[in-house]
């Protein structure tokens with residue numbers, strides 16, 4: 049039988065009330081349950097540290113982190129707070145959105161200790177009636193890095209209480225969902241909601257309306273007085289002639305999309321009836337702004353919010369909302385001291401639009417189907433076009449974004465470090481496409497030389513006292529056979545034809561001495577592999593300027609520590625897979641219809657192998673600028689980088705065409721395909 053000295057354990061078993069006395073040296077025999085608990089407690093500590101960077105301490109403080117007691121695993125503020133308050137006065141309860149833990153601060157360390165001893169390993173029941181075990185650990189401070197106050201997307205407005213409860217009831221009753229098709233309007237059951245169209249049918253197959261085929265009934269007469277009123281009050285400028293009624297049950301949603309530019313005029317308004325809901329607005333760079341739409345409110349989308357941002361409703365049964373009643377509509381602040389869960393009800397929306405009769409000439413050509421002929425660039429058909437494409441959509445972009453790009457590149461990817469550390473002392477190693485030089489110093493025993501196409505990135509390397517030079521990866525100014533090893537990390541995918549990718553790889557081989565090795569990483573088309581989403585996909589949340597491929601930050605599982613059997617997964621808040629992926633006749637911002645390169649939506653699966661990936665250049669926080677609340681997020685300009693993402697087997701197949709080299713190893717590493725080559 050094992051015995052433990054309690055004071056040497058990182059944390060005590062749950063029911064040992066003497067546990068936190070640091071001078072307690074008595075031996076304590078742990079029961080089987082206590083040992084099991086202890087294992088889970090330690091696991092929670094490790095997960096918090098590894099995945100979230102939260103350090104727990106083994107002495108009593110005022111503050112605790114409550115693993116599994118988070119909005120992300122279905123525990124609402126209303127459930128958790130009374131449980132915690134049994135042990136003392138709660139100063140603050142911080143519940144970060146979508147996270148499976150929360151922080152509580154008691155007035156005294158004594159109170160926190162009481163909660164720690166009594167609540168650890170204790171069961172509570174979440175909002176869906178499922179049992180959850182809490183694991184508490186002391187932390188120095190209950191704190192959460194709040195994202196700066198986010199602004200609503202420009203051009204977006206939510207008008208509360210736009211209609212009365214009586215009018216709401218009347219409008220809801222006016223929709224007859226029982227009739228199927230009565231020639232006056234069109235009714236459809238979609239994957240995650242049902243819809244009815246008036247005035248014109250919206251065809252989800254081509255994301256457009258047939259302008260020559262108005263529906264005979266027009267808009268329901270009952271809407272007239274409301275539309276007149278909104279026109280008079282200035283909420284809308286034009287009388288709509290098309291209405292889509294969407295009905296969402298709890299758990300339903302609508303994929304993120306931009307209403308087709310060529311189909312509708314600028315202004316789109318949506319009336320929320322029956323129940324509130326959170327709609328997510330997503331900038332092409334991946335920044336997401338959740339917006340609360342209370343029942344009886346009107347959402348008005350104009351300008352940038354209508355043309356550039358995608359809007360969608362994540363299919364789930366609960367939304368993360370503010371607990372206080374003060375701010376009801378619009379932006380959901382990041383005040384984690386005031387977030388909770390709200391159970392969804394049946395929501396019906398009336399979305400009014402005006403069918404466009406002339407092509408759209410908005411200022412967002414990259415997402416404008418009317419203007420797509422001019423931009424974006426096409427897939428290159430000659431070597432000259434390929435080189436031009438790379439100049440415009442790789443070299444120039446990196447030069448422009450160099451500083452911001454560099455500020456997001458700190459963490460060397462572990463397996464690249466492993467490769468560099470495995471090389472013999474004194475090896476000469478070329479890092480072709482070295483960026484800001486994050487690999488140039490990882491093994492001080494090597495002679496490393498970096499090269500990059502971007503002068504600014506090379507300057508950054510030199511400021512860090514690394515050897516670096518500007519050159520094209522197709523022509524590296526080093527002697528053939530001069531290098532013991534080479535690395536090419538996230539570079540080859542920027543070449544836009546198969547021939548140029550082969551040439552870039554062959555250039556690496558040229559640099560190697562016989563027996564020398566090259567490690568190559570390229571971005572993978574498959575961002576989900578062996579049923580596991582890459583970190584790139586898992587970071588699909590409020591994120592910006594994050595590193596693609598392997599990065600230091602990871603998404604959390606729903607629970608920090610697994611639970612008693614039968615507590616399975618649920619339709620949770622942690623909805624990392626974006627609604628954009630849901631099939632519904634491709635109601636998406638863009639589809640690839642010709643040789644034009646599609647613009648990728650950051651942190652979603654790739655629609656095709658050749659694409660433009662937006663880089664959102666971080667602007668200044670916006671202080672001092674008119675119309676910017678202090679600290680508001682300034683979206684800044686968006687740049688597009690060309691990528692060819694590699695399919696499984698493609699990198700190996702490409703390497704097999706190279707001369708004088710063999711493939712030593714090939715593997716998948718967090719959304720990247722990788723090979724180690726050896727010169728023969």
Ligand SMILES: O=C(O)CCC(=O)C(=O)O
Pocket residue numbers: 292294302307318319359397399
């Ligand atoms: O339900 C809503 O408010 C929005 C519906 C919508 O975006 C659409 O039908 O295009």
Ligand SMILES: [Fe+2]
Pocket residue numbers: 305306307359
């Ligand atoms: Fe829409």
Ligand SMILES: [Zn+2]
Pocket residue numbers: 309310355408409410411412415416417418
């Ligand atoms: Zn447009």
